[in-house]
Each structure stands twice: as structure tokens, then as C-alpha cells.
Amino acid sequence: MARDGEGDEREPHPMVSGKALVKRFGGIAAVAGIDVEVRRGESFGFLGPNGAGKSSTMRMIACVSPRSDGELRVLGMDPETDGPRIRARIGVVPQLDNLDVELTVRQNLQVYGRYFGLSRAHVRAKAVELMAFAELSDRADDQVEPLSGGMKRRLTIARSMVNDPELLLLDEPTTGLDPQARHLLWGRLYQLKQQGVTQIITTHDMHEAEQLCDRLVVMDGGQIVAEGSPSNLIGRFSTREVLELRFAPGKQDGQITRVADLADRHEVLPDRLLLYADDGEATLEAVHARGVRPVSTLIRRSTLEDVFLRLTGRSLVE
Amino acid sequence: MRTMDTTQRAPGLVLRILPFGRYTRGPGSVVERSMRVHSRTWVIMVSGFAEPVVYLVAFQIGFGALVGQVAGPGGQPVDYVAFVAPALLAASAMNGxxxxxxxxxxxxxxxxxxxxxxxxxxxxxxxxxxxxISWAVIRGGAYSVAFVVVMMGLVGSPFALLLVPAALLVSFAFASVGMALSTFLRSPSQFDYIRLMVMPLFLFSATFYPVSVYPDSVRWLVQVSPLYHGVELMRGLAAGVLDPSMIGHIGVLAALAAVGVAATSRRIGALLLG
Known part of the structure; x- marks a missing residue:
């Protein structure tokens, strides 16, 4: 790949471009040769279960973990040689909040901005702006520790914006938050996207992926198993609807063969049976017509969870 | 910002871990963080100064009366307090x-x-x-200035002023080594190992009595102690007896500081940039 030097906005290059990218720890390949390209302005997702290699990929992109093999360019530069210059232009939201617990909310933003070499006056004004963005203005001079999980996460995201990054890396941005806090965060991330900030998001949560990502790759065992937009992936790898059947404990096994042929495809989970069909209602009627009586039934639309199940034979969240 | 140079295209491992040229302005913002953290807890910092002063006063009142005069750096007799005060400053720089x-x-x-x-x-x-490491030195430096002021009151030698830069060097050496060692610790209980190393240094580095007290067979052991070099350097400076061996003392401390900074950087890189 041609090297294209100092932040050239003239020559459009992808925000991130990886080819045959590998990360090995000891003998184990956490990332086993992936090709990935993230374009300017999009929200790109890495969807996969824990241990799929998402975070390792993110750390390589964030220039804090050297790649073991393959090609990687971030903002057109090589993390190996231009790490500090790349990091100056990206924002990182790590999986676990690492806010500075010895500082206040305001100081967290100011001090972090100073790490980027920004002037005192600039970070002072920026902190005020970001606290408003994160709805933390009334907690400005409080310590970080007593803040709720959602507030800390918002502060971490605000902190990642202190250098006005072109690219934001979000590692599991809402894991562990309650629904209300997640929706607030999603709203904020959407707002940033509107402002043109490119985002890369890892998640093992299909709702989050569907909610946030324009395009995503599904990762499993260090490899990419599928790529596309959420609706495209669902269209390609699943049916329109899913019928879920729950049986009394111990009764499921005997019923599978009686109904499996009613659907395009079926999946057996420990606690339920999934029948994939374009018309869930009709399938349910057919199930009843065969005299099968589940304890409960549910008809829903296919999600990325179903795509993942189809591609890997496993659930996203064990 | 965005000032990092881009001249090196393919740095080896060493350059990746120690690319000094690329990290302009960096250490300053790290020091600034510490200053913010401690801006509210400056009262606690007073205790760092109080400790050596309390020692000094105790020696003045107690041992001063008991011991009287001892042989100083040039061989001339000095008050015991004047003998022990520079060593206490060196030890407190180390401890801090x-x-x-x-x-x-x-x-x-x-x-x-x-x-x-x-x-x-x-x-x-x-x-x-x-x-x-700079923050530790700055903080230690503030204590030494205060200590030297008190000491000049007690001992009265203007040479004592030279002790401030010497104390900074001792701080730098021990802060570097201390930080490097800390990167190897895995649980808080392992701090006892460090205490186990520091305690004998404090007691046996010719701090409270001249190195001539030791038999020749163990004297080399004392001279291996980094604190010994700090003590000798500062004792000589305080007495105004300058001699060439001081260059050696300074060299040992400077070397420790350099090794500590390099080791710390490498360890942090190895631990966090995997």
C-alpha cells in the first residue's frame, strides 16, 4: 500500500484498512487474518461473542497493540510507525471505564485534553462543552466514583471527544447499563454520527449493533464470518420471522422431529426451539395442527442474533 | 500539537519503546495531572516534611547531648547533629x-x-x-528545601544550600528505581519486599555513623548501597569538604536514575502495549 503521509484530506483513504490482519498472543491467534475497511462517516460494527477477537482488533486500530502480521492503516498511516500521530486524531472508549478516580468530572476532561497537548484555555472551554453534551454539567466538580454507571460511561465518551477526533473507537459502549441509560447513550452516539464522526463499535449485543451500525462484520474465533448492513445480513442469512417454542422441562427433545420440517430451518437451544419461517403465524398454526402443544410460543422478526446462530451454531451471549 | 516527527520509517523494538523524540510535551502533562490530584491534599504533603524534621529535632535533643562531637568528612570534629543531618536528608529523599x-x-x-x-x-x-518520576522529584524537592531551611537554623553552614540539588538527585535515582520495581509487583502485599530492601539501606548506609565503623570485610557491602553514595555526597557538601570522590557518588546516582527510567518505560510498554 502506498504510504500517503501527513493527514492528507486531499487523497481520500479509508479511515481504517486492514488486510490479512493477525494478532497472536503466544501461539494463539486472537485475530486470525481479517480484511476490514471502514469508510469516512460511517458507523461500523464488530459483532461477536466474548473472545471473538473484537477487542484485540480494536487495540490494534487504537495503536496500543502491535499487529503480529498483515497490513493495517489507520487514517492512512501505519500504527507501527505513526502511533502517536494517529492517536492524536482518534478517540477511544475502552471496554471498562478507566476514568481518573482521583480527579473530578471537569478535571478528567481537562487533564485528558492536556495529554493531547491542547492548551489550557482550550481544554477549559472544551470541558464545559463536553459536560453539557454528556448531561453532566451539574456534576462538574464532583468526584467520579459516586457517579452512576451510565454517567461514567457518558463521561468516558465525552472524554474521548476532547481532541475532536475524526474516528471514535467504542469497545462495548453500553454493556452493563440499564435500558434507559443505553438509550440515552445511543442518542448521543447518533448525534456524533450526524456531526460526521466515524465510529467503530464492538458489541456482543444485537440490539446495539442494529441500532448503531450502518455496516458490520460478524466475528467468531478470530475470523470474519459475514459482512453487510444489519438488514442485509438478516435478509441473507435468516427468514423474515422466527417462531419460538418453549416446552415443559425434558419434553423438548421428543417434539423436534415432529415440527422441524414445518420451517425453512430450525435451531435447538437448551430452553427453546426456534423455527425459521417467513410467516410465523402460519407455522404456529401448522404446529398446533400436528397436535404439538408447547408451554409458550412467540413470533418475532429475525435479528442479528439469528444470523449469528446460523453462521456459528452458537448464541452471541452464552 | 501534532508535532511528532515522522522521519524514522522503520524503528526497531528499542525505538518503539524508547522513541524519545516523538513524545514532545508529554511528561509535562503527566506531572500536571499529579499536581491537580494533590492540589486539594496539600496538607498531607506537610507530613512528608515533618518526618525528617522530627528526626532532626530528636537527634538534636537526645543524641546531641549524649554523643557530642564525631569525626566529620575532612577528619575535623563536627557536632553529631551536623554529622547526621545531611544523611537524614538523603534518607528522607530516598524514602519520599x-x-x-x-x-x-x-x-x-x-x-x-x-x-x-x-x-x-x-x-x-x-x-x-x-x-x-519528575513528580516524585518535585515533591521531594519541596521537602528538601524546607528541611534545609530548618537544618541551616540548627547547623548554620551556608554550604547546606548545596544539599538541595543533591537531594533532588537522590530523589531522582530512587524514584526511578522505585517505579521500575513497582511495575513488577502483582499484589499490595508484595510492597513488604520493597520495605525489606529500604530498611537496611536506611540503617546501614553510614547514615548514623561513619563507614569506618565497619570492618574492612563488610565495608564494600555498605558502599554498594545507593543511599551510601547519597549520604557521603551530602555529608561532604554540608561540611564544605569537596573532593573528587563526589564525582563517583554523583555518577552512581545518575546511572541509577537513567537505568530506572529506561527500565520503567520498557516495563510499562511490555505490560500495557501487548
Missing amino acids: AIFETTYPVFFKLRYAKVYDAMLATPLGPVDIALGE
Whole structure:
């Protein structure tokens, strides 16, 4: 790949471009040769279960973990040689909040901005702006520790914006938050996207992926198993609807063969049976017509969870 | 910002861990963080100054009366307090530096993940090492100034002023080594190992009596102690007896400081940039 030097906005290059990218720890390949390209302005997702290699990929992109093999360019530069210059232009939201617990909310933003070499006056004004963005203005001079999980996460995201990054890396941005806090965060991330900030998001949560990502790759065992937009992936790898059947404990096994042929495809989970069909209602009627009586039934639309199940034979969240 | 140079195209491992040229301005912002953290807890810092002064007063009142005069650096007799005061300053510079770079560093490295957050910015391991060690030296320096003021009241030699830069050097050496050692610790209980190393240094580095007290067979052991070099340097300076061996003492301390900074940077890189 041609090297294209100092932040050239003239020559459009992808925000991130990886080819045959590998990360090995000891003998184990956490990332086993992936090709990935993230374009300017999009929200790109890495969807996969824990241990799929998402975070390792993110750390390589964030220039804090050297790649073991393959090609990687971030903002057109090589993390190996231009790490500090790349990091100056990206924002990182790590999986676990690492806010500075010895500082206040305001100081967290100011001090972090100073790490980027920004002037005192600039970070002072920026902190005020970001606290408003994160709805933390009334907690400005409080310590970080007593803040709720959602507030800390918002502060971490605000902190990642202190250098006005072109690219934001979000590692599991809402894991562990309650629904209300997640929706607030999603709203904020959407707002940033509107402002043109490119985002890369890892998640093992299909709702989050569907909610946030324009395009995503599904990762499993260090490899990419599928790529596309959420609706495209669902269209390609699943049916329109899913019928879920729950049986009394111990009764499921005997019923599978009686109904499996009613659907395009079926999946057996420990606690339920999934029948994939374009018309869930009709399938349910057919199930009843065969005299099968589940304890409960549910008809829903296919999600990325179903795509993942189809591609890997496993659930996203064990 | 965005000033990092781009001349090197393919740095080896050493350059990746120690690319000094690329980390402009870095250590300053790390020091600034510490200053913010301690802006509210300056009262606690007073205790760092109080400790050696309390020692000094105790020696003045107690041993001063009991011991009287001893042979000073040039062989001339000096008051015991004048003999012991520079050594106490060296020891307190050591203790302060070790204190500042062990538990607080361990906490930031292993629990609070402060360094991980820093490494996500343009800062690198060298910035962190230099920034944290500098803070320890600045803090230690403030104590030494206060101590020297008290000491000049007690001892009355204007040469005592030379002790301030010497104390900074001792701080720098021990802060560097202390921080490097801290990166190897895995649990807070292991701090006892460091205490186990520091205690004999404090007691046996010719701190309270001249090195001539020891039989020749163990004297070399004392001379291996880094604190011994600090003590000798400062004792000589305080008495106004300058001699060439001081260059050796300064060299040992400077070498320790350099090794400590390099080791700390490498360790932080190895631990956090995997």
C-alpha cells in the first residue's frame, strides 16, 4: 500500500484498512487474518461473542497493540510507525471505564485534553462543552466514583471527544447499563454520527449493533464470518420471522422431529426451539395442527442474533 | 500539537519503546495531572516534611547531648547533629521517592488504569515514566528545601544550600528505581519486599555513623548501597569538604536514575502495549 503521509484530506483513504490482519498472543491467534475497511462517516460494527477477537482488533486500530502480521492503516498511516500521530486524531472508549478516580468530572476532561497537548484555555472551554453534551454539567466538580454507571460511561465518551477526533473507537459502549441509560447513550452516539464522526463499535449485543451500525462484520474465533448492513445480513442469512417454542422441562427433545420440517430451518437451544419461517403465524398454526402443544410460543422478526446462530451454531451471549 | 516527527520509517523494538523524540510535551502533562490530584491534599504533603524534621529535632535533643562531637568528612570534629543531618536528608529523599513511586504507581498501573488511559493519547511509556518520576522529584524537592531551611537554623553552614540539588538527585535515582520495581509487583502485599530492601539501606548506609565503623570485610557491602553514595555526597557538601570522590557518588546516582527510567518505560510498554 502506498504510504500517503501527513493527514492528507486531499487523497481520500479509508479511515481504517486492514488486510490479512493477525494478532497472536503466544501461539494463539486472537485475530486470525481479517480484511476490514471502514469508510469516512460511517458507523461500523464488530459483532461477536466474548473472545471473538473484537477487542484485540480494536487495540490494534487504537495503536496500543502491535499487529503480529498483515497490513493495517489507520487514517492512512501505519500504527507501527505513526502511533502517536494517529492517536492524536482518534478517540477511544475502552471496554471498562478507566476514568481518573482521583480527579473530578471537569478535571478528567481537562487533564485528558492536556495529554493531547491542547492548551489550557482550550481544554477549559472544551470541558464545559463536553459536560453539557454528556448531561453532566451539574456534576462538574464532583468526584467520579459516586457517579452512576451510565454517567461514567457518558463521561468516558465525552472524554474521548476532547481532541475532536475524526474516528471514535467504542469497545462495548453500553454493556452493563440499564435500558434507559443505553438509550440515552445511543442518542448521543447518533448525534456524533450526524456531526460526521466515524465510529467503530464492538458489541456482543444485537440490539446495539442494529441500532448503531450502518455496516458490520460478524466475528467468531478470530475470523470474519459475514459482512453487510444489519438488514442485509438478516435478509441473507435468516427468514423474515422466527417462531419460538418453549416446552415443559425434558419434553423438548421428543417434539423436534415432529415440527422441524414445518420451517425453512430450525435451531435447538437448551430452553427453546426456534423455527425459521417467513410467516410465523402460519407455522404456529401448522404446529398446533400436528397436535404439538408447547408451554409458550412467540413470533418475532429475525435479528442479528439469528444470523449469528446460523453462521456459528452458537448464541452471541452464552 | 501534532508535532511528532515522522522521519524514522522503520524503528526497531528499542525505538518503539524508547522513541524519545516523538513524545514532545508529554511528561509535562503527566506531572500536571499529579499536581491537580494533590492540589486539594496539600496538607498531607506537610507530613512528608515533618518526618525528617522530627528526626532532626530528636537527634538534636537526645543524641546531641549524649554523643557530642564525631569525626566529620575532612577528619575535623563536627557536632553529631551536623554529622547526621545531611544523611537524614538523603534518607528522607530516598524514602519520599520510594513512597511516591511505589504504592501510588502500583494503584494507577494495576487498578485505576490511569496509564492505559494515557497510552490511548499521543503519550507513550517514556512520558509516563518521566512524568511520574519528575513528580516524585518535585515533591521531594519541596521537602528538601524546607528541611534545609530548618537544618541551616540548627547547623548554620551556608554550604547546606548545596544539599538541595543533591537531594533532588537522590530523589531522582530512587524514584526511578522505585517505579521500575513497582511495575513488577502483582499484589499490595508484595510492597513488604520493597520495605525489606529500604530498611537496611536506611540503617546501614553510614547514615548514623561513619563507614569506618565497619570492618574492612563488610565495608564494600555498605558502599554498594545507593543511599551510601547519597549520604557521603551530602555529608561532604554540608561540611564544605569537596573532593573528587563526589564525582563517583554523583555518577552512581545518575546511572541509577537513567537505568530506572529506561527500565520503567520498557516495563510499562511490555505490560500495557501487548
